[in-house]
Amino acid sequence: MATPDQRPADLLVTGAAEIATLAGGLRRGSAQSDASVLRAGGAGRLAVAVLEGRVATVGPEPEVHARLVGLGLDPADMALLQAGGGTITPGLIDAHTHLAFAGTRETELRLRQEGAGYLDILAAGGGILSTVERTRAASSEALLADARRWSVEMLRHGVTTAEAKSGYGLDLETELRLLEVYQQLDAEGPLELVPTFLGAHAVPLEFAGRVDAYVQDIVQRQLPAVAEQGIARSCDVFCERGVFDVDRSRRILQAARDHGLAARLHADELHDSGGASLAAEIGALSADHLAAVSGEGIAALARAADEGHPVVATLLPATTFYLMAQRHAPARALIEHGVPVALGTDFNPGTSPMPNLQVAMAMATIQLGLSATEALVAATVNAAHAVGLGATHGSLVKGRAGDLVVWDVPRHELIPYWLGADLVRHVVKSGRHVHGAGRVLGPGMGQAG
Ligand code: NIG
Ligand code: FE
Numbered sequence: 292m293a294t295p296d297q298r299p300a301d302l303l304v305t306g307a308a309e310i311a312t313l314a315g316g317l318r319r320g321s322a323q324s325d326a327s328v329l330r331a332g333g334a335g336r337l338a339v340a341v342l343e344g345r346v347a348t349v350g351p352e353p354e355v356h357a358r359l360v361g362l363g364l365d366p367a368d369m370a371l372l373q374a375g376g377g378t379i380t381p382g383l384i385d386a387h388t389h390l391a392f393a394g395t396r397e398t399e400l401r402l403r404q405e406g407a408g409y410l411d412i413l414a415a416g417g418g419i420l421s422t423v424e425r426t427r428a429a430s431s432e433a434l435l436a437d438a439r440r441w442s443v444e445m446l447r448h449g450v451t452t453a454e455a456k457s458g459y460g461l462d463l464e465t466e467l468r469l470l471e472v473y474q475q476l477d478a479e480g481p482l483e484l485v486p487t488f489l490g491a492h493a494v495p496l497e498f499a500g501r502v503d504a505y506v507q508d509i510v511q512r513q514l515p516a517v518a519e520q521g522i523a524r525s526c527d528v529f530c531e532r533g534v535f536d537v538d539r540s541r542r543i544l545q546a547a548r549d550h551g552l553a554a555r556l557h558a559d560e561l562h563d564s565g566g567a568s569l570a571a572e573i574g575a576l577s578a579d580h581l582a583a584v585s586g587e588g589i590a591a592l593a594r595a596a597d598e599g600h601p602v603v604a605t606l607l608p609a610t611t612f613y614l615m616a617q618r619h620a621p622a623r624a625l626i627e628h629g630v631p632v633a634l635g636t637d638f639n640p641g642t643s644p645m646p647n648l649q650v651a652m653a654m655a656t657i658q659l660g661l662s663a664t665e666a667l668v669a670a671t672v673n674a675a676h677a678v679g680l681g682a683t684h685g686s687l688v689k690g691r692a693g694d695l696v697v698w699d700v701p702r703h704e705l706i707p708y709w710l711g712a713d714l715v716r717h718v719v720k721s722g723r724h725v726h727g728a729g730r731v732l733g734p735g736m737g738q739a740g
Pocket of ligand 2: 387388557639
């Protein structure tokens with residue numbers, strides 16, 4: 292496949308009825324319901340200009356034109372994209388995915404319908420371990436081809452950046468191959484990937500009954516090699532009853548930090564395992580899932596945020612939906628306690644074969660009680676912080692990444708409302724039009740009257 296042009300570009304996007312800029316940084320508490328929205332008044336329209344891949348100016352069209360002229364540019368000389376009365380938001384950021392794996396696990400759904408538990412299937416050598424077996428046997432080319440397919444799917448639903456975990460190798464060779472797949476895919480674009488090492492996703496069969504020996508393997512072999520190659524930005528652990536307990540998770544994440552990797556964890560997904568408190572204690576970037584978090588765990592996250600070291604609660608409603616769980620993450624309590632909330636799909640073959648973050652936003656409104664605005668904040672600026680890109684991504688502010696989506700609705704509240712509808716009219720990554728019907732008008736054709 293030919294590598295498309297990845298160079299940052301200049302682009303003028305005009306004709307928007309609304310722009311949710313998400314200016315103002317990480318949101319928590321009541322600020323989670325403020326998306327810093329600009330609305331066009333009367334017959335006027337709004338515009339965004341991107342120069343060399345970064346946001347240059349946002350506002351009413353005449354002001355944007357005037358600022359471009361002030362920069363010595365002629366708006367008529369810029370590539371032009373028409374928003375057609377739609378809404379512009381920053382490109383969505385999927386803060387939690389397991390993008391690369393081999394095989395499918397649809398048979399587990401039947402087992403769960405018949406009453407089997409997710410962790411029982413794993414303990415019997417199925418679940419994650421069955422994907423590990425197939426992933427180890429798969430070629431890097433096959434893993435790349437599948438991951439590419441799903442990355443395109445994510446992009447089509449408005450995602451311009453996604454966190455991507457390894458974790459289906461559980462041996463050094465395959466873990467590195469998965470991270471190399473992400474490196475290659477990120478270089479291809481247009482989806483930008485933020486790679487995470489998840490060697491502690493499960494205990495592989497060859498270490499069955501020897502959890503500490505596997506932790507040792509991660510700490511002494513896998514982590515140093517991953518860090519040396521510089522192909523992961525953070526390290527994740529599945530901190531869960533029967534998988535990795537708090538002490539082992541702490542050991543792994545502290546070692547990761549010693550190697551310069553940020554910490555994140557699958558925390559309190561199925562049982563209250565003390566994961567949220569551990570995330571607060573070690574200053575993790577994010578604590579993910581939290582469907583079974585205790586009041587104590589919420590309090591620990593709240594304290595961390597109050598003390599200026601926020602751990603982003605990354606909630607994954609597609610997973611509780613797909614696992615037919617009785618409990619969903621207590622999003623309202625988290626927000627009320629001042630914990631910043633982000634969203635992800637958790638795309639993976641076992642608990643969330645769902646690559647569509649727009650649907651996760653809708654689920655967050657229905658299942659978790661978020662407002663549409665809180666869900667948008669969770670899928671943009673707060674997700675940027677959850678993946679460690681808070682200083683550059685997730686908002687349409689001068690100097691930030693020129694990543695945006697033009698939605699086929701006149702205001703952002705309708706994005707999670709039209710459940711499952713294809714609302715993405717255009718996707719722009721670093722100023723380049725990377726998805727959408729219709730063409731971008733070239734320089735000199737932009738006098739749209
Ligand atoms: O986030 N629970 C751990 N990891 C994934 C599921 C992985 C799998 O079942 O393959 C999750 O739910
Ligand atoms: Fe996950």
